[in-house]
Amino acid sequence: MANVVPVDEFATGEWYPGYRPEHFEMPWIVDPASPFRPGDEQGFWFLDFHWSRGLTPLAATLWSGDGYCWGTQHAAESLPLPPGRGVTARFAGTHLYGCALPETDPREIGARANRIATNLPHFLQNYRSIWESGRDELEATWQYFRGVDFAGTPDLSDLLGQGRRYHKRAMEIHFGVMYPMLANFLGFYGACADMGINPNEIGKFLQGEDTKIMETDRELDRLAGRARQLGLADVFETHEPHELRDALARHGGAASTWLTEFDDFLQVYGWRAEATCDVGVPSWIEDNSVALGLVKTFLKRPEDHDFEAAARNALAERDTAIENARSGLTREEQAVFDAGLRSNQEANFPWWQDDHNYYIDLKVMLPLRWGCQELARRQGADHKDDMLYLFWPELMDVAAGRRPYAGELKSLVADRRQYFDHWHAKRGEMPKVLGTIPEAVEDPILIEIFGLNPQSIKAVQNPDAARQTVMSGVAAAKGTARGIARVLQSSDDLHRLEPGSILVCESTSPNWTPAFGKIAGAVCDGGGMLSHAAIVGREYGVPTVTAVGVATLSISDGDEIEVDGTNGTVTILTKAPTTTSGVAETPAGVAG
């Protein structure tokens, strides 16, 4: 019998102060997003690690509705996935839970299987032009927004609407590419495993291709080198990230030169937020401290990270892995392997999974954010982010001048900020899964991105998770490391990592990459062979275990732990002497 975790606690009908169901009204395809509703325990809900801060009213509704639900369901229906109709979303407080939507009608499944039999080969044959034309379309829209004078636009309603459509269209393209690439990759993965290839090797076959995110890291490292060259290492050493911009400006001279170069860098690489599709999070241009903090981190490394050597090593490791795998295959199997490898090198999912963040996830919410901030300025709001605490219909009313911000809405925003902070502090206690727990899932995104394999699904149901000392997950990057665990809720906490720390978190994303230059090991609740932590862990030689399920529950900040990235196990060696719950409860580094 399936294990059912009730959702009643979160399906009270209560949500953000002043919330009304029509705030969530928007077009939907298979299942609309909403707060948890009675009856939702029939689905299998997993806490989505991408938004560990929680989401503001605007971020929650637009992302879940236009992005998460619309994007995945649109793609799953048009490819289509035979047994699945995409993913839907619910909120427990500010926290997003996802649930795959199964197709259960056998006749429909058969009809959908026939359609994907035509559409998947067509996609793979035309992958490059499909992805590049989608990317170029989005870049063209992006350039349009860069040219818009937000301050000089009298009525912001249209611009806000355009920003919303840009995000929604981006998610159609995003998932329209992601689902078929994943289907191809996971089919190849299954075939490799079935042919006796060690699954830990499969991720290596496709590594080593340069991405925009790796390019950004190299540029940051170059800036760190420049800072050292210009004698600015001390300034970075003695100031916290949020003080650095002013400190460098005060320093003058060489520092001014450096800041000019830094600003040039930002114009190319700085249009990226610290989180995926979260309108509530600033870009590096809006908040320099993130990028400056990364430069500071790079400067702490004893010697320059040799990116070229790392890239060469990754390629050599790839070639060795491919050669080793081929040598154990019969000639017939080699023919299948070679063709599958070619197909996956052409439509390289691990590469895309990193590269697309630059074009989509990290910047697609920025035009909407600019519009909201301009509106906040005009309304004389207390904080530039106040509009992000409105729901879309409220925002439209304010933008069109139909309703004043001052008064009722302003007071609601204050209440909603409290609500956000309340749930932010509760993140660590949120159940990892809710509803009816299956033994295995079939949606490729759930399998690959969320690491929902039979073992991790079992792990998150363990009632003794908080007391266990040995955990297992996906052996993502080889090697063994011991160190003090730093359990981080989001990238806001990155400053708490010290050289030699073991990073423990729900998951990482591209803005966590530089941290891998100083940590000794990494443990993630989610992810798989190809999640960000796995790829970067391999690249930086940091022993990494992903898809542990409950690492952030079982491991306390300050515990001494051992990460065995070769065998996929994590062991708590010594519990932290006193309770460190104070650390976990303090929402470190929350803006506002």
Added chain:
Amino acid sequence: MSVTDPLGSPEASGSSGTSGTAEPVHSCDAVVWIDEVDPQRAIAAGGSKMGRLAELLQSGVEVPQGFAVTVDAYARHCSESGLDARIDAVIERLGATPSEAEVEEASAAIRAMFRDTPIGEHLTARLTEAYEELCLRAVDVNVPVAVRSSATGEDAADASFAGIFDTYLGVSGIERVLDAVRNCWGSLFTGRALAYRLRRGISHHAMPIAVGVIELIHARASGVAFSVHPVTGKADRIVVETSWGWGEAIVQGLVDPDHVEIGKADGRVLKYDVAHKRIVSAFDFAVGAVTEIDMPAKLADRRVLDDEQIGAICAAVRAIEDHYGHPVDVEWVISRHRRAGDPVCIVQTRPVTVTAAPEEATPAAYDPVALAQKYLFSGKPIPGR
């Protein structure tokens, strides 16, 4: 190949007991040599195991020297010694649906009869003559031999019969050979074989047994080899399992053997897993037989086969599969005297009944749709996760 299937046509040999007595004994009827018998009638006379060795020899495969004590010799022994009547009486008493214990009791009684009933003078003379000839051919005194049951229909009829009948390795001297022959005859009446025939309503007269007496190859290493994967049925590879010494410990599952997989198309070794081999079948000179003893520590973890030997085994397996036109498993031996380039010696072969399930077979081409269906949309976890 013409495979006689006595289980399928019991009437064919149901009268052999009576017709045999009407004719005078002829040496050709009691003994056939592997290298002299007409392969067309080898299985009928010498049983499937010995008959196949004769077929292999004809097709150019290296097999040991030896002869079969024929089906006729067995039938004549049973008839002339009065065993037939006594066996029939025991089986009649069993009825159609005896208990397991009753079957085991009958089995023990019949096997004891075989042990205690001497072989007639004439047949003893024939066997002694043949054994002496084998000694002469091997240029040895009291040459050690393998005495193997070679039932008619043993392999062809039902895979579950494989290995059910007795084999004695390292039997030396005519008295011991005669004892071993009688024990092999008796093994036609093991509890399992009796129960099988009762269940199927088959008379034991319908599946008489022959016995092979073949020169014992002094094994440095032995093993089994399959021309397809024995579990998945994948036809693109040869699978070899091997250990030091004789193959009994492997066949009986007493030792965890080295496991080798070879690509059939190009003969490349795909993988070689060296096992920790605890037991070895070795010749015990005190007992005068091959017995199972602890593997010497220094051999236990050593890789058994080199690439040249693997190549020779594969060449034989491919030749045998080509000869029969269907997948086979073989038991092979590498003699102490074998030099690089020599063929390996094949001591047994059988058809393999396992066929690749469609989903197990290596796909002919990379088909992303089929693979996504198989691994992603099947409702089963993806392998390796």
